[in-house]
Amino acid sequence: MKTLSFTVGLLLLLAASYCTAMPHGVNEIAPVRCCFKFYTGGIRQAEIINIIKTHSSCREKGFVVSTTKGNEICVSLNLKWAQRAFNQQQADEV
Structure with a gap:
């Protein structure tokens, strides 16, 4: 027993x-962050705190934009304003 x-x-x-x-x-x-729906509008540069690419294993590639209002918004990699904001952030970090 x-x-x-x-x-x-x-x-x-x-x-x-x-x-x-x-x-x-x-x-x-x-994956850390993936997007399933994408915002198609624009976000002013002054409202962007941070912008990161979605994780490489995500099905849909995009950017996650953190705003001054505390929102995280998914946007397409194809949006020119998002590409410029991401590139500017990368340049500022160097």
Whole structure:
């Protein structure tokens, strides 16, 4: 009986440690940011705090624009104003 209790306890301990480790592994593999809908309008340069490209494993490529109002807006890589804002930010970081 003690052996059975010990075995069940050990299995529960292993299962619990596996379950708590699983989300960390999944999160490290998952893309950071992906866009599924894209804003087609413009955003003034003065309103842009940060602009980053979506993760390389995302199905749809784009930019994520962080604004002064606290919004994060997905826009297409093809928008000229977004390309200019991204390039300007890259130049400012150097």
